[in-house]
Amino acid sequence: MLDAGLCQNVLISYGHNALSSDSMLAMLMDFAGDDAVFGHFGATGGYALAARRAMHEFNTGPQTWKHIAVDQRAWANLNPLAVMHGRPMSFDNYLSSKYVVEPLRLPDNCLVNDGGRAVIVTTLERARDLRHRPAVILGLGQHNPSVQVAQSGALTDSTGARKACETALSMAGITRDDVDACEIYDCFTYTVEVTLQDYGFFGPGEGEAWFAGGTIGPGGRMPVNTSGGQLSEAYYMGLTPLSEAAMQIMGRCGDRQLGPATETNEPNIILVSDNGGILQAHSCCVLGRI
Amino acid sequence: MAYEKPLPRINGDNRQFWEGCKNHELKFQKCASCGHVRFPPSLVCPRCLCRDIEWIVSAGVGKVYTYAVYHAIYHEGFRKDAPYVVAVVELQEGPRLLTNIVGCAPGEVSCEMPVSVVWEDVTPDISLPLFRPAV
Numbered sequence: 001m002l003d004a005g006l007c008q009n010v011l012i013s014y015g016h017n018a019l020s021s022d023s024m025l026a027m028l029m030d031f032a033g034d035d036a037v038f039g040h041f042g043a044t045g046g047y048a049l050a051a052r053r054a055m056h057e058f059n060t061g062p063q064t065w066k067h068i069a070v071d072q073r074a075w076a077n078l079n080p081l082a083v084m085h086g087r088p089m090s091f092d093n094y095l096s097s098k099y100v101v102e103p104l105r106l107p108d109n110c111l112v113n114d115g116g117r118a119v120i121v122t123t124l125e126r127a128r129d130l131r132h133r134p135a136v137i138l139g140l141g142q143h144n145p146s147v148q149v150a151q152s153g154a155l156t157d158s159t160g161a162r163k164a165c166e167t168a169l170s171m172a173g174i175t176r177d178d179v180d181a182c183e184i185y186d187c188f189t190y191t192v193e194v195t196l197q198d199y200g201f202f203g204p205g206e207g208e209a210w211f212a213g214g215t216i217g218p219g220g221r222m223p224v225n226t227s228g229g230q231l232s233e234a235y236y237m238g239l240t241p242l243s244e245a246a247m248q249i250m251g252r253c254g255d256r257q258l259g260p261a262t263e264t265n266e267p268n269i270i271l272v273s274d275n276g277g278i279l280q281a282h283s284c285c286v287l288g289r290i
Numbered sequence: 291m292a293y294e295k296p297l298p299r300i301n302g303d304n305r306q307f308w309e310g311c312k313n314h315e316l317k318f319q320k321c322a323s324c325g326h327v328r329f330p331p332s333l334v335c336p337r338c339l340c341r342d343i344e345w346i347v348s349a350g351v352g353k354v355y356t357y358a359v360y361h362a363i364y365h366e367g368f369r370k371d372a373p374y375v376v377a378v379v380e381l382q383e384g385p386r387l388l389t390n391i392v393g394c395a396p397g398e399v400s401c402e403m404p405v406s407v408v409w410e411d412v413t414p415d416i417s418l419p420l421f422r423p424a425v
Binding site for chain 2: 025029033034035036037038039040041042044045048049050052053056098099100101102103149150151152153155
């Protein structure tokens with residue numbers, strides 16, 4: 001639309017009083033359809049089915065996911081806007097927390113919160129004239145396998161993430177080695193693992209070793225979800241990762257700013273993901289500095 | 291006491307499936323052209339788009355493809371069951387069903403565990419296909 005000159009600025013916004021109303025629960029209950037007959041509701045159950053099959057097929061589980069939950073919480077503690085700011089979490093805290101739908105515990109789940117987030121997309125020409133350095137869309141990719149969890153005989157085969165990422169990297173003319181950080185749609189810890197796995201950062205079952213030692217946290221070699229993400233900052237659907245990537249590239253992130261302040265890579269290239277349904281739809285975006 | 295859990299919503303697509311369940315028969319559509327046995331019921335075969343079908347009755351045996359243990363209560367009707375097991379069971383004939391595993395503790399369920407159907411008559415018209423460990 002911008003290229004065609006149909007408009008000059010596009011506002012992408014999300015707002016939801018998910019915590020102070022029952023609308024999120026009502027929406028999820030409505031999605032259940034006849035699965036409700038068997039007590040299967042909401043998103044946690046669907047991702048629990050996918051995560052359990054993954055545990056059967058390769059090395060994953062709480063010992064992998066604890067790194068994701070704890071390191072994202074560490075980022076949230078550098079972000080005064082995060083819902084979980086000021087509430088540090090240890091591995092013991094994670095492993096002793098209650099199950100929601102096993103194998104997923106409470107801190108494996110994203111937050112339910114009130115709030116909103118927005119980004120504005122405009123032309124590069126216009127963006128160069130703004131106060132902050134532009135975050136430029138370098139590549140986009142989308143792939144939607146669409147198969148319902150209960151009908152999938154290949155739950156642990158690649159999600160839409162693999163092809164979406166290949167398309168986005170190819171459009172940007174870069175490789176995975178050029179990526180400085182990732183902002184991953186993290187409805188659940190397992191979603192972060194399977195997305196990074198399908199993006200090719202590690203092979204199936206290698207996630208536990210890859211995440212260990214603070215890889216994705218402050219000071220880590222591949223920072224992920226630097227606002228705390230949906231697990232520990234706030235849930236604004238795909239705008240949690242997208243807005244954080246743009247803010248990092250612009251250099252507007254204060255104590256959690258990527259670069260020397262957090263002993264991490266300068267954020268020249270950030271991979272951003274979005275995901276829909278139960279691993280049924282995936283989009284990947286490369287944002288960068290030029 | 292009245293049944294407290296949600297009941298299936300019968301429609302033109304799923305009527306024959308649930309009528310089969312009432313008679314304790316797991317009935318699936320089989321494509322008359324390519325032989326694909328499918329669930330949920332549909333007008334055309336998702337593999338070959340053929341509209342011709344025959345109905346088969348499943349032997350009711352299969353294995354757990356995956357499962358999840360519900361500790362949270364989303365609906366009051368399930369409170370007394372928690373923790374309870376929701377599973378995807380892959381039947382011998384091919385289709386996968388979302389169902390519950392009963393007759394064993396949640397901790398005893400595993401992926402690939404052999405299971406067989408057990409019927410729960412919840413109303414005069416509705417019987418649910420649940421699964422238990424195969425003996």
